[in-house]
Amino acid sequence: MLKEVLSQIFRKPATQKYPEVKPKVPDGFRGRQIFDIDLCIGCGLCARDCPAKAIEMVDVEGKKKPLFHLDLCIFCYQCAESCPRNAIKTSGFFELASTNKHELVVKPQINLQKRSEA
Amino acid sequence: MTNVEQNILTALSNKLGEKILQIQTPQPRKVFVRVNAGVHRDALRVLLDKDESAGISAITGVDLGEKIELMYHIRTHGTIVTIRTEVSREDARIKSITDLIPGAIFHEREVTDLFGVIFEGYPSPKRLILSENWPKNLFPLRKDAEITNIEDKLEKVTVLDEDKRSSDGGTLVNIIMGPQHPAFIEPEKFSLKVDGEIVKEVKPRIGYVHRGVEKAAEKRTYLQDIYLVERICGICNACHAACFCQTVEAIMGTKAPPRAKYLRTVVLELNRIHSHMLLLGHAGLEIGYESFFQYMWRDREPIMDMMELLTGNRVIASFSTIGGVRRDFKEEKIPKIKVELATLKEKMSFYKHLFDRDPTLKMRTKNVGVLNKREALKLCVVGPVARGSDVKMDVRKDEPYAAYDEIPFKIITYNEGDSWARLMVRLDEISESIDIINFALDNLPSGSYRIRVPRIVPAGEALGRVEAPRGELFYYVKSNGTAYPERVKVRTPTFSNILSFVQIAEGGNIADVPASFVSLDPCFSCTDR
Numbered sequence: 136m137l138k139e140v141l142s143q144i145f146r147k148p149a150t151q152k153y154p155e156v157k158p159k160v161p162d163g164f165r166g167r168q169i170f171d172i173d174l175c176i177g178c179g180l181c182a183r184d185c186p187a188k189a190i191e192m193v194d195v196e197g198k199k200k201p202l203f204h205l206d207l208c209i210f211c212y213q214c215a216e217s218c219p220r221n222a223i224k225t226s227g228f229f230e231l232a233s234t235n236k237h238e239l240v241v242k243p244q245i246n247l248q249k250r251s252e253a
Numbered sequence: 254m255t256n257v258e259q260n261i262l263t264a265l266s267n268k269l270g271e272k273i274l275q276i277q278t279p280q281p282r283k284v285f286v287r288v289n290a291g292v293h294r295d296a297l298r299v300l301l302d303k304d305e306s307a308g309i310s311a312i313t314g315v316d317l318g319e320k321i322e323l324m325y326h327i328r329t330h331g332t333i334v335t336i337r338t339e340v341s342r343e344d345a346r347i348k349s350i351t352d353l354i355p356g357a358i359f360h361e362r363e364v365t366d367l368f369g370v371i372f373e374g375y376p377s378p379k380r381l382i383l384s385e386n387w388p389k390n391l392f393p394l395r396k397d398a399e400i401t402n403i404e405d406k407l408e409k410v411t412v413l414d415e416d417k418r419s420s421d422g423g424t425l426v427n428i429i430m431g432p433q434h435p436a437f438i439e440p441e442k443f444s445l446k447v448d449g450e451i452v453k454e455v456k457p458r459i460g461y462v463h464r465g466v467e468k469a470a471e472k473r474t475y476l477q478d479i480y481l482v483e484r485i486c487g488i489c490n491a492c493h494a495a496c497f498c499q500t501v502e503a504i505m506g507t508k509a510p511p512r513a514k515y516l517r518t519v520v521l522e523l524n525r526i527h528s529h530m531l532l533l534g535h536a537g538l539e540i541g542y543e544s545f546f547q548y549m550w551r552d553r554e555p556i557m558d559m560m561e562l563l564t565g566n567r568v569i570a571s572f573s574t575i576g577g578v579r580r581d582f583k584e585e586k587i588p589k590i591k592v593e594l595a596t597l598k599e600k601m602s603f604y605k606h607l608f609d610r611d612p613t614l615k616m617r618t619k620n621v622g623v624l625n626k627r628e629a630l631k632l633c634v635v636g637p638v639a640r641g642s643d644v645k646m647d648v649r650k651d652e653p654y655a656a657y658d659e660i661p662f663k664i665i666t667y668n669e670g671d672s673w674a675r676l677m678v679r680l681d682e683i684s685e686s687i688d689i690i691n692f693a694l695d696n697l698p699s700g701s702y703r704i705r706v707p708r709i710v711p712a713g714e715a716l717g718r719v720e721a722p723r724g725e726l727f728y729y730v731k732s733n734g735t736a737y738p739e740r741v742k743v744r745t746p747t748f749s750n751i752l753s754f755v756q757i758a759e760g761g762n763i764a765d766v767p768a769s770f771v772s773l774d775p776c777f778s779c780t781d782r
């Protein structure tokens with residue numbers, strides 16, 4: 136053991152220098168989900184299957200669309216799996232800590248830019 | 254039906270004859286025997302006479318409306334024999350079995366708390382899971398329990414269950430560990446009586462982190478329950494999910510495809526490695542060997558990264574689902590995993606050498622907290638605690654699930670029964686697990702990794718067992734033909750093992766209590782659920 140302890144002095148630390156150096160997450164990491172309103176048909180399957188009741192269906196221009204309460208979300212990606220239109224995409228974004236849980240509510244928003252391009 | 258099952262049934266019907274009301278064998282290695290209340294003790298005696306290493310896995314209560322059904326799940330020869338009987342709801346009483354199986358003590362107390370069944374002849378009928386001020390006649394797992402406005406219904410309790418007058422005439426000193434204690438990360442209470450340095454008596458009181466997961470599971474769909482049961486314990490989350498899925502698959506009569514079975518095996522073994530390393534490091538900390546703790550946890554980190562690489566999260570895997578697994582392994586990730594595992598294997602031989610040689614480690618663990626084989630069987634302990642006391646039991650061999658029937662591996666046992674043996678079992682199991690993963694990755698079957706299953710589960714019931722890092726994990730699921738389960742029973746390995754703490758601490762030195770306690774690998778959140 137002593138040998139191991141001494142050799143450790145010359146090795147670089149095992150810990151990471153977060154937040155100065157951001158860790159790389161592998162692909163397939165379950166980070167924040169990205170919702171694409173243009174693909175959504177408002178079926179509500181995501182809200183039905185969400186185990187944390189983190190999805191609320193709200194009115195957007197007369198149609199029901201999912202609103203994500205990321206403060207409740209457990210990042211299981213069941214919503215992404217249940218969605219028949221692949222409107223919920225995965226991302227590796229994990230830095231979601233906040234002092235205010237209202238900041239963690241993601242409202243479905245009409246993608247104006249896409250609409251004007253069309 | 255296998256020979257073992259046939260033998261058990263013959264023995265039962267020879268002794269009990271007409272008294273057996275019904276026999277069912279719905280799943281392989283599972284036998285259900287229905288008897289009247291009272292005869293359950295005779296049936297139990299037959300099983301115990303036949304197999305001295307038979308033990309109790311769980312007691313499940315189910316609310317049937319007019320009646321309350323009790324199921325005694327006895328493990329014997331790698332088979333679960335369930336003795337089922339009914340008691341009336343109004344006068345729910347049945348004879349206790351604790352004189353036949355001392356390991357049933359906590360199982361009975363749990364049923365009393367949650368279903369209001371009184372076990373006659375039970376030595377100390379106190380609360381175990383619920384708090385002392387919980388309303389007297391409110392039994393949470395009965396279907397009609399109204400758990401609203403609970404604050405208004407609470408009982409007034411002034412004296413907690415601590416004995417006010419001590420039976421020893423005041424010569425012994427009471428030391429209360431917990432519920433809040435610097436040595437515990439989670440809350441649970443142990444009242445120790447010491448005579449000088451020597452522990453004379455230990456009284457455990459659990460339930461401080463009871464979250465009612467079993468009740469919550471009834472209110473969620475099967476799909477949502479997978480994520481719920483995963484959160485019973487963060488450390489062995491993959492085992493809970495796999496066990497639940499496997500049990501529901503058994504009700505549905507479906508099987509996960511071969512590839513899914515291998516993928517599950519890999520994740521379950523990664524789970525075991527990181528859990529064992531966590532515990533070994535923790536043991537180092539309690540012993541006062543902090544460098545050992547740090548290096549163990551440093552070396553555990555690559556395993557967590559592997560979990561993240563394969564499942565998308567370093568802790569909660571969310572990997573198994575009903576009908577298979579949720580994602581496939583990408584081929585290009587496999588070589589990286591194998592390299593990491595090879596490095597880890599080398600390190601394990603270094604740690605093993607350390608455990609064999611290092612005087613500090615040996616002094617604090619050898620002949621400390623001894624649990625001999627007889628006691629281990631009597632208390633029905635499971636997992637590495639049982640294997641450290643030379644009890645050869647491992648669900649992976651007794652009742653192979655996932656791909657364990659196709660993968661060669663050894664059951665590790667030690668016969669010393671002390672803290673050292675329990676830690677060595679885990680150290681050796683890490684190496685075995687590395688070999689299992691390598692074998693599984695080399696022999697990954699091709700094909701699909703998931704079959705789609707309906708959301709509605711046909712009416713029925715099933716038992717499931719998995720060898721979690723801490724031992725046999727037991728699930729019972731009953732379906733009523735909807736998308737919501739009727740009953741989900743979870744018996745965690747730590748619940749079975751907590752009783753043995755009394756045994757290993759009594760007679761020992763107070764200074765050894767933390768180290769020998771840790772060698773049981775306690776986890777309170779899964780003990781209480």
Ligand code: SF4
Pocket residue numbers: 168184185186187188189190203207208209210211212213214215
């Ligand atoms: S990731 Fe899981 S918890 Fe989060 S919104 Fe989707 S389904 Fe709900």
Ligand code: SF4
Pocket residue numbers: 174175176177178179180181182200201217218219220221222223
């Ligand atoms: S499941 Fe998909 S399509 Fe349906 S409401 Fe949710 S996001 Fe929209």
